[in-house]
Amino acid sequence: METPSQKHQETIRAHIADGETAIDACTTEQETYLVTARRLLVLTHSDRGNETTTVESTFFDAIGGIEIHHRRSSGPDELSLVFGILALIVGLLSLALLGRVDGGEAAIIVLFGLGGAVIGILAILDAYDTDEGSVSVDLLTTEGDSVRNFTLHEDYLEFAETISKTAADTHPSRVRKKRTVSG
Known part of the structure; x- marks a missing residue:
């Protein structure tokens, strides 16, 4: 798994709040993904003439569900x-x-x-001319609408699972309120 470059790490640090914990990150050719304890940050890199970086943040407490589709690479015919x-x-x-x-x-x-x-x-x-495997991640609202979706190489399945686990851990339904029942 490719790790973010020093330059991208500095850009990421600028968007991390004090006390926010980075859990996992991965980098593709054009994007860097970072999972923190509260959100998913996506840095999109563009180098057409002048270098630009776009940062998008999706908070996990706003997510109603996550769909992960793993398509395995096929072996030789x-x-x-x-x-x-x-x-x-x-x-x-x-x-x-x-x-x-x-x-x-x-x-x-x-x-x-x-x-x-x-x-x-x-x-x-x-x-031996076969399709490569992939992992598609779709972050959904509580109504089932797509908030963010992206596709990664099959090697990033563990990263996609980390997104799912982190979202589940931070979801408001996980916070149980104490109720006192008197009889």
């Missing part, structure tokens, strides 16, 4: 992988037989061998 390995083996075996054949048959075997090898390599490469 096994069928393409098996096909690619078989095509590559057949292509290489055809090329290995080249020394035992003369004339016009040799040209056919070369074409077959090279074609099989190329198709095999392309199929193997395609088998």
Whole structure:
């Protein structure tokens, strides 16, 4: 997990109130996220011509719920992988037989061998061309409307869980009032 740069840490410190506790942070290419005991701060970095930083703050006591969707990255396509390995083996075996054949048959075997090898390599490469996993976080009002949503790489699942736990710990419904019942 990438940590905020020194410059971004200074910007974050300027927005943290005295006594506010930072719990966790993560940085993507364009944004820095910071979870404190009371809120989520999002610093958006832009460097088009002149550098700008936008800071948004969402207080957890205003949140009614959080939805976290974890989409796992997919592994290699096994069928393409098996096909690619078989095509590559057949292509290489055809090329290995080249020394035992003369004339016009040799040209056919070369074409077959090279074609099989190329198709095999392309199929193997395609088998590993898979989607990366992601974690989507959606902060909701008590009515279910989205206050803030963002998507992070799958590696940031633990950070998303920290947001959820912190919001649950600071939610007004967690504060239990004492009631005296007399009988």
